[in-house]
Amino acid sequence: MTPADRLAALRAELRKAGVAGFLVPRADEHLGEYVPAAGERLAWLTGFTGSAGLAVVLPDRAALFTDGRYTTQARQQLDPALWELRHITEQPVADWLKEHAAGQRIGYDPWLHPEAALQRLEPSGAILVPLPSNPLDAIWADRPAPPMAPAVPHPLAQAGLDAEAKRLAAAQALREAGEDAAVLADSHSLAWLFNIRGGDLDHTPLALGFGLLRADASAELFLEPGKVPAETRAHLGNAVTVRPRAALPAALEALRGRKVRVDPEATPAWFAQALREAGATVSAGEDPVRLPRACKNPVEQAGARAAHRRDAVALARFLAWFGSAAPTGRESEMSAAERLLGFRREVPLFRAESFPAISGAGENGAVIHYRATPASNRAIRPDECYLIDSGAQYLDGTTDVTRTLWTGPGPAPALLRERYTRVLQGHIALATLRFPQGVAGPHLDAFARRALWAAGLDYDHGTGHGVGSFLSVHEGPVAFSRAAKPVPLAPGMILSDEPGYYLPGQYGIRIENLLLVQPAAEQPDQVKPFLEFETLTLAPYDRRLIELALLAPAERAWVEAYQARVLAEIGPACDPATAAWLREACAPLG
Template identity: 45%
Template sequence: MRQTFDVRGGPDVARENLPKLREAMTQAGLDGFYVPHEDEFQNEYQPEANQRLAWATGFTGSAGAAFVLTDKAYIFVDGRYAIQIQDQAAKELLTIETFEPPGPWAFIEGLDLSGQTIGYDPKLMTPTAADGLKAALKDAGATPKAVSKNPIDKAWKGRPRQPMAKAYPLDTAFTGQVSAEKREQIAAHLKKKGLDAAVITAPHSVAWLFNIRGGDVKCSPLPMSRAILHSSGEADLFIAPKKVDDELRAHLGNQVAVHDIADLSKGLANLKGKKVQADPATASEWFFTTLKRNKADVVPAMDVCALPKALKNETELKGAQAAHDRDGVAIARFLHWIETKAKPGKTTEIDAVRTLEKIREESGELKDISFETISGFGANGAMAHYRVNKESSATFEEGHLFLVDSGGQYFDGTTDITRTVAIGEPTAEMKRHYTLVLKGHIAMTVVRFPEGTTGTHLDVLARHALWQAGMDYGHGTGHGVGSFLGVHEGPQRIAKGWNSVPLAAGMIVSNEPGYYIAGKYGIRIENLQYVVGPETIEGGDTPMFGFEVLTVAPLARNLIDLSLLTDEERAWVDDYHARVKDTIGPRLGDWPEVQSWLSDACAPL
């Protein structure tokens, strides 16, 4: 559970391992090899055994890629890791280039690779990504080759073993629906579409469908597994035998056949002649080529579990609120600690992370953190996805801002919250920027919208006040959140980029506008909220959806410039703070000093 702060990478890693990779490439008859960050499961968090990009290059960020040739190598990262890569890359071996989704294809096609054979692992790339790479390689004069054995896996001596944590049932008290009902409903959908089966490759979807959880990766309670759901409602679950016990088999029931995950290719071969759905956004190219080779009729479409998983039922929403109320107590205690116990000149970013994790653990119900805490003081807070380590950890000083983005995993829900506070007296500039962000946050909370509205349609509301002042932020405004699953969940999203999935009742999304000044500070305010409705507003004639806020934690009153708020916005802040005080105040009886502090923190503006 504990977050670690060592930099498990750096220049020496590439100096040691790139020669080993090149030797394995040569033995495989390859002149080059493409190394994505993704693993076989396309997970946000990966077990150490699957962190191939980090092993080859020493880069430990959560997104990127490498392109290794016999005489040179390139490392591709996006703007989030512009500073980190400078510290981790062996610059004499790796040329640093910019990574832009969907991949570094424009750069690769500009290389002269005439007559070369370039390998890639089809189990690590979606069909779209693999097609982009192959097209770029052909334009560069190279021959792409899908390899059955990844040369990194061959060269990686002492590779950690794959995790074998036991999978376990998640009680219906938390899921609100038994697995059999979920399977029956989705099977009926498959049958209606004339499909025989769906291949489910995302571990989050497998966990949701079967009401199981595990411990194979940090921050997400996942068993690494795959599944095939048939239109009859029967299913095949592919999972390592060591993860399965009698309790799990009894939970799964007779309609679920449990297979060794090593036999997955055999399971796909059994779909010969069947009409099968698979998601090209989450299933690797290997799944599609294996199915087609075995003469299955493959229908590319969104993961059959993605939308029903996103539409939380009443039990899941009640659980989410309970988790957020519990988490709110921890956040209040932490913010009180920051204001009263953190010492400028002594307290560090790592101290803050450890204190927050300790407070969350004291609830007795925390299962894990939901992601590695972003603890950014001053200039570090200006990096939206900053991860503190022992080398980067800054010490608090007066007159700066501190941004902390964190979350917890509980049986009844997953939390994610960001608060920005001032250490010492804030400047007028800080207050202006914070308030502009707050105005966008409020707009994204109170908005009403008709059926068919997507997150793309709403994104501008969170940016409007900033845009009018000539400012913006470079990340999305909101992501979906799972129910004791991944903290980042689709298919819904609130961002500038197009999202085709309408927001619907029960979807949980984050609301997190921000503003960042490189070298100075970052500001972000994040609550989780869920879609409610639709209902017809008095005087209107079109049913409208809206949002209900889950997160209960005080905002930074001393960072609010009241002159920039409308009367309605001030009323919203006061109403929100009254709810925070009423919800978590009574839970702070064991900490009377925090209870008193909360009353002041939530006082009317």
């Protein structure tokens, strides 16, 4: 089927269902950012492959909404004869529906939308109708089967806290709230709470499923039996019952008269609808596992440090190789990404990339979440800007790092150096902050933009996201973003620090380290606790892109101290050739 055929077939199904339109999110039943092939409905329908978006199909028009990370990519992938492109924050879905579909019946799959998202569409005046089955699935003839990778125990040596202790703490939170149970729809919560991991996604070690946690700390885990081998059943223990997903309706029906917590932002609307129909009381509240999961325990923190040190050796090997390979013009975006992956595969405890590497040369670096394909792959040319954003999943931690590099052999242009340095200044400003307890990510986002704003520049994405512990590279509930919820930062949280600047058609700049929130040393006359960041990532910055005249003395001192730390911690673990390159890369700025 052509894209036009798919859209026409979907519209025919909508007529059969008695609705004028349909919402197609970029989500599966677990509402995560990453989905298996069977959940790629938005990509199948539209051709847009970004990890965030929503399509609205009406009888005579269709629109795709996405954020600033993906507008350039979407413009390249969508057929403008079929799809309008809208910026989801500047042109909200509700406004578009109000203009084009007020009073009309608009269908949705209640498994693919949280209630909170549906409520945000109510001001549009469209009549939202839950459909018993997804009409898109009816026309997707070759839809892949759902993944069936086994769930496996996550060792206590890496988890740091046994599953029973985690369940008891979460159950205590339910009792304190007067709740009898909580729905767990986020597979990350299942992974952390039950100390299990899986292989249902390429880059995030999840076993996709659902759970019910009760106030007595017993639980039901809804996974297909074939995904739970005997070893995992023994690991889960007697307090956890494993049932197939088909048992969910009966399990919710049995909660009649009970008060059940449902996270309205992270749970498919189907759950709240089914619970209300069963006679249960739905208590809107955050997933009780989400915040404890974000605050890494001491073992997880130690694992993150160890994973980053090992990852840094692979990065140093790559950067040393790239320094000599890039000026030749014989490497491409895909070959460079594959070389970095090859180095990482040699690192102990490596399991997978934490996301497909963003390897963008020249103008492709300006596509914020660019992914090189055989069709787009191009040579890395001498004397241009190259952006490599990549990460790895290790058994003891998850990494994510971005470096922007000059390919040489000539000098970098002055304007490029100036803009790179402004990005670096924002990166340093965030990394060096000390702030009072109670401050949230949205309060800090502007610190990373100040140097860019001073020059009339900005970037259209958040400054940082949470990162899991051998889990998702993008983890809530915290983020450095104006659009994020004001969740206070707390010790043990890991977030990225990644300001950038993008000039469409020419180049992209982004610099990213991961930061671990820690208590700050008390100062004289301090009246409340303060927090600060420990930098986990260890990789030198490209000194050829730094405009020294722009750096304040404190900024320059920070860069030199960081580079010296990289050399001291990583140099002894490198081979002689890489260590020699690292000594030069980490030398004082001059």
